[in-house]
Amino acid sequence: MAWLTADEGYEITLDEGRVVARRAGGRQLKTLPKALRDHPEVDRLRRLTEWLDRHAAACVAQVDAWMVSSLPVPTGLVARVWPDEAWQSALRDMAVVGDDPDEVGFLRDVTADGELKVVDLDGETVRLSPRTVTLPHPVLLPDLDDVRDFAAELGITQRVEQIHRATWTRPAAAHPETATEVRDYAGGKFASRFGLAARATSLGHRVSGGYATCKVRDGGRATEASVWIGEPYWDGESETGALGWHDDEGRAVRLNEVGPVAWSEGMRMAAALYAGRTIEEGGDA
Incomplete structure (x- = not known):
């Protein structure tokens, strides 16, 4: 980005997401001069930085x-x-x-x-x-x-986790034919339901009612995976519940009918929530 003229003989620009200054035509200063901290152009660049960050995250x-x-x-x-x-x-x-x-x-x-x-x-x-x-x-x-x-x-690195994304494959004939829930990651205890919900949100999942959810389209079919995290207004201890899948009309999907992507993403969500559980220490752990 080009240098912009500011007051007091300074010029300003953005450098790696922060506003920096220099004397006109001179070397870049280590810190932003006090005279520029509330300058309208500095504020504009800060707001531009915030927008660029939001735009990058949206992409x-x-x-x-x-x-x-x-x-x-x-x-x-x-x-x-x-x-x-x-x-x-x-x-x-x-x-x-x-x-x-x-x-x-x-x-x-x-x-x-x-x-x-x-x-x-x-x-x-x-x-x-x-x-x-x-x-x-x-x-x-x-x-x-x-x-x-x-x-x-x-030496490939990806901004979006793809090839190194944790994956799970649905085991063949490992569950009863009518089963609709997996409890591999149930029972992860948290100090509060709020903390468990906050973890779900920080992982990029939606919290709706008593569930953390993620929605995928697998083979042209919309499927939503959900993990029970506790009643919305409960302020005591909480723990992760069973993982299940539902179609776009809210009907439970049998485990043997869950597609490969929906299975992997649902298990990934459940495992990530469970990983944040409270770990007991001591002889009774």
């Missing part, structure tokens, strides 16, 4: 939503947002799939006319021009361990 959240639901995204849309640094940061190095679902590559660049430049799993840079592109959930990626190893060799 990451949107890319995460595309990935969790494995939704096909118009390539033209990706090309339109790519010049925006926040969008580019969220999208770069995401594993993507074009017309061939078996050809996975890491997104490195997008041209103005919608051509994708990706590094495939052979280490070759290839150009793709599909009508839509999918950011697959990692549980859907074949040979996920190989993909992770290759990403490590390339």
